[in-house]
Every structure is written in C-alpha cells, then in structure tokens.
Amino acid sequence: MGIKGKAFLPPAGAIASAAILIAGLAACAELPRDPNGTTERVRRTHAIVLGEIAGAPPSRHAEQVLDRVAGRLGAHVRRVDGHGEDLLKRLEKGEVDLVYGHFAKASPWSRQVHFGTPLGRRRNVDKQEQVPRFAFRNGENGWIALVEGEIR
Amino acid sequence: MNRMPEQIRDDFARAKRLEWQTLFWMGTVVLAMFVTMGGSQAMRSALIEDALSLVPSLTFLIAARVEPRDPTEKYPFGFVRVNSLAFLVAAVALSAVGGFLMYESAMTLLMAEHPTVAPVEVFGHTVWLGWLMIAALAYSVVVPMILGRMKLPVAGRLRDKVLHTDALMQKADWQTGLAGMIGVLGIYFGYWWADSAAALFIAFSILRDGVTNMGTAAAELLDGAPRELGSSAISEEAKRLQGRLERLWPEGKVRLRESGRYIVGTVEGVDPPADPPKLEELMGDDPSWRLARLSFSPPETLRREDVG
Numbered sequence: 394m395g396i397k398g399k400a401f402l403p404p405a406g407a408i409a410s411a412a413i414l415i416a417g418l419a420a421c422a423e424l425p426r427d428p429n430g431t432t433e434r435v436r437r438t439h440a441i442v443l444g445e446i447a448g449a450p451p452s453r454h455a456e457q458v459l460d461r462v463a464g465r466l467g468a469h470v471r472r473v474d475g476h477g478e479d480l481l482k483r484l485e486k487g488e489v490d491l492v493y494g495h496f497a498k499a500s501p502w503s504r505q506v507h508f509g510t511p512l513g514r515r516r517n518v519d520k521q522e523q524v525p526r527f528a529f530r531n532g533e534n535g536w537i538a539l540v541e542g543e544i545r
Numbered sequence: 546m547n548r549m550p551e552q553i554r555d556d557f558a559r560a561k562r563l564e565w566q567t568l569f570w571m572g573t574v575v576l577a578m579f580v581t582m583g584g585s586q587a588m589r590s591a592l593i594e595d596a597l598s599l600v601p602s603l604t605f606l607i608a609a610r611v612e613p614r615d616p617t618e619k620y621p622f623g624f625v626r627v628n629s630l631a632f633l634v635a636a637v638a639l640s641a642v643g644g645f646l647m648y649e650s651a652m653t654l655l656m657a658e659h660p661t662v663a664p665v666e667v668f669g670h671t672v673w674l675g676w677l678m679i680a681a682l683a684y685s686v687v688v689p690m691i692l693g694r695m696k697l698p699v700a701g702r703l704r705d706k707v708l709h710t711d712a713l714m715q716k717a718d719w720q721t722g723l724a725g726m727i728g729v730l731g732i733y734f735g736y737w738w739a740d741s742a743a744a745l746f747i748a749f750s751i752l753r754d755g756v757t758n759m760g761t762a763a764a765e766l767l768d769g770a771p772r773e774l775g776s777s778a779i780s781e782e783a784k785r786l787q788g789r790l791e792r793l794w795p796e797g798k799v800r801l802r803e804s805g806r807y808i809v810g811t812v813e814g815v816d817p818p819a820d821p822p823k824l825e826e827l828m829g830d831d832p833s834w835r836l837a838r839l840s841f842s843p844p845e846t847l848r849r850e851d852v853g
Contacts, residue, residue: 425673426735428659507661532659532737538673541664545671
C-alpha cells in the first residue's frame with residue numbers, strides 16, 4: 394500500500410517546482426517579440442498609427458493609455474479616420490497599429506484580429522456586449538502586451 | 546465470481562489503483578492546460594492529446610469490471626477479450642483525432658495564421674500567458690512520465706496490452722510537452738510558424754499511436770499467435786510452449802492463439818489423451834496462468850484448418 398502514497402507525492406512536488414521555475418522566468422522575462430515588428434517600427438518611426446472609427450472618439454481612459462504607450466516608446470499618435478470594417482482590414486494588413494472602437498469579444502472579426510481587455514471600469518463583460526477596447530493585429534504579442542500592460 | 550487467476554490478482558488490483566490515480570492526475574493536467582490554453586495551436590493539440598490519454602485508463606477500468614465475469618448464455622466463452630475490443634475502439638478514436646489535428650495544424654501553417662498570446666492578470670500582476678502555458682506544459686510532462694514508469698512493469702506481469710500501451714504512451718508524453726513548450730517559446734521569440742509546426746508534430750504522434758494500436762488490436766481479433774507486449778513479434782513464451790507441445794504430440798498440429806491476456810492451444814489430428822499432463826507442467830518456468838485451455842481434435846473431426 395506504500396505505492397499509493399508514493400504515487401501521489403511527486404506530482405505535488407512537480408507543481409511546486411514548476412511554479413518556482415515559471416515565477417523566476419516571468420520575473421526576468423522581457424516582452425515577447427512581434428513577428429511583424431510593430432513595437433520596433435513604432436520605436437523607429439516615432440509614430441503609433443491609431444485607427445479611429447468615425448463617430449466614436451477615444452475615451453479619456455483610452456487617451457491616457459495612448460499617452461503612456463507613446464511616452465514609453467518616444468512616439469506620437471497619428472490618427473486615421475475610417476469605418477469599422479475598413480479599419481480592421483487595414484489593421485489585419487499591418488497599415489494601422491491599433492484600432493479603437495466598441496467591439497464585442499464574440500465579433501465575427503475575432504479570428505482576424507485580437508480584441509484587447511475592455512477599457513471601462515467593468516472587467517467582466519458579456520462576450521456579446523460591445524464595449525470600448527483596442528483591436529490589435531493578430532500575433533503581435535509584444536505590442537499587445539505593451540499596450541495591455543498600460544491599460545491595467 | 547472472480548475468475549482472475551490467483552497469481553495475478555494482486556497485480557490486477559494494483560493496476561486498477563494506478564489507473565484510478567491516472568484519471569485523477571491526468572484530470573488535473575487537462576484542467577491546468579485548459580485554463581491556460583489561449584491562442585496557441587500547439588497547446589490545443591497537447592490538451593487534446595492529454596484528454597485522449599484518459600481513454601486507455603477508462604478502457605482498462607471498464608474492461609476490468611467486465612473481464613472477470615462468468616460466461617453467460619449469450620457469451621459462452623466469457624469476457625476475457627473485452628479489453629481487446631475496447632482497445633480497438635480507443636485506437637480508432639485516437640487515429641481519427643490525430644488525423645483531424647494534423648489537417649488543422651497543417652492548414653494553420655499554410656494560411657500563415659499568427660497565434661496571439663496576450664497577457665493576463667494573475668493575483669494583481671500582469672503576466673504573459675505564454676509563461677503560464679509553459680508551466681502547465683511542464684506539469685503535463687512530469688505527471689504522465691511518473692505514472693507511465695509505474696505502470697510499465699505491472700503491465701508486463703499482467704500481459705495486458707491496454708495497460709502496456711497506456712504506460713508507453715504516457716512515458717513518451719514528454720515529447721508532446723516539450724513540443725508544446727517549443728511552440729510557445731517560438732511565439733515568444735516571434736516565430737509564428739513554430740507553434741503550428743509543434744502542433745503538427747504532436748498530431749503526428751497521436752496518429753502514430755493510434756495506427757500502432759490498431760495493428761495490435763487487429764492481430765488478436767484475427768486469432769493471431771500470442772504477441773510480445775508492445776511489438777508484433779510472436780511471444781517467446783508462446784514459442785517455448787509450442788515447442789513443448791510439439792515434443793509431446795509430434796504427430797499432431799499445434800496451434801496457439803491469444804485470447805485477452807491468455808493463451809489458448811489446440812492440438813489437432815490427435816485423440817484426447819487419457820491422462821493429459823497438467824497445464825502447469827506444460828508451461829515450464831513461464832507463468833502457468835497464461836495457458837487457459839488446451840484442446841485436442843481427433844483427425845475425423847477436422848474439416849477446415851482456416852476456421853479456428
């Protein structure tokens with residue numbers, strides 16, 4: 394019957410060591426790299442290209458986030474107006490770095506682009522609910538992490 | 546009534562305990578993977594593989610309940626082959642899922658879809674989800690490796706194919722976990738293709754497991770000769786038994802087949818001896834419980850040799 398005790402112990406030890414390892418890794422980790430180099434380009438050109446959907450100007454909170462991101466990268470925000478679909482298409486192609494708008498997490502666009510966390514005070518919103526948030530180009534994980542870090 | 550041979554009852558009970566532990570621990574692995582999944586294709590494939598690895602354990606536990614039962618009117622030969630049937634079902638499921646995942650990852654790779662892994666908030670700290678994925682994957686490597694190593698010797702003593710395959714698959718699970726970690730690290734370093742390439746590798750390993758298992762299950766369904774555990778070679782134990790039987794009845798034709806974990810033998814063209822040797826003596830130094838039955842067919846009762 395000693396078997397049972399032995400079998401249950403090692404995984405518990407494994408969880409602990411994995412947790413320590415990951416905490417260590419995460420502590421010294423930099424942001425992930427963008428496959429299409431958005432963060433690098435913003436740093437180089439000193440410009441964040443923001444898509445603004447006609448009739449929905451960024452909220453005060455969104456503007457503060459943009460200011461902080463711009464400050465960190467030594468850039469300014471260049472605004473491009475357009476309609477929702479047009480801007481998301483340009484985001485997908487990499488012509489725009491960010492799109493601000495009211496989007497639902499369950500939007501049909503959620504496979505083509507990445508929708509960030511809601512910008513309002515409420516964090517738990519329904520998947521169908523359209524709330525102010527930034528949309529990002531898929532896979533630009535460093536850029537997403539940088540902007541999301543300033544939202545929180 | 547428990548018809549399990551005396552000699553293997555302890556190991557059988559131990560195998561059942563190990564499989565319950567597998568269900569519990571692999572359940573925690575699947576949960577950890579599910580919680581941290583995110584947008585990685587490799588992680589998704591690894592999660593599905595871990596969820597599938599519950600199937601052999603479940604199969605074993607279900608078969609273990611049915612196998613020791615008494616024969617019935619409808620099943621006059623009992624249920625010793627029930628785990629072969631379950632094994633075939635599991636193998637087919639494994640192959641189908643492996644094939645589907647290969648298609649999916651290949652498409653992701655071809656469409657050049659870039660996986661998004663965003664940061665998440667954990668206890669007030671913002672952490673890149675990729676690190677949590679790697680932690681879950683590391684956990685998913687350790688648990689099956691330990692369980693697999695514990696099950697392997699028991700499976701050998703029980704001559705149990707389901708348990709053996711289960712143990713081998715788990716022992717090899719480090720490859721899946723490692724592939725998943727490489728995929729997520731690839732995302733971290735900006736190589737979007739690393740993720741779907743890792744997913745493709747994992748899917749291939751699922752498919753390979755499935756196809757190998759189908760071959761093993763098919764051998765028994767066709768009344769094949771007893772095989773070594775984990776290979777298609779004829780078992781040494783069976784070859785030794787065949788030799789002994791042929792020495793005792795050189796005029797007859799000796800045929801052995803596998804039925805579940807047991808060997809069934811027939812000596813054909815020979816009248817049943819008045820004083821046949823005990824089955825224990827026929828097995829020599831090999832475990833005697835393996836030979837479940839030996840029958841003799843007199844020459845006049847034989848019509849076709851291709852129907853067993």
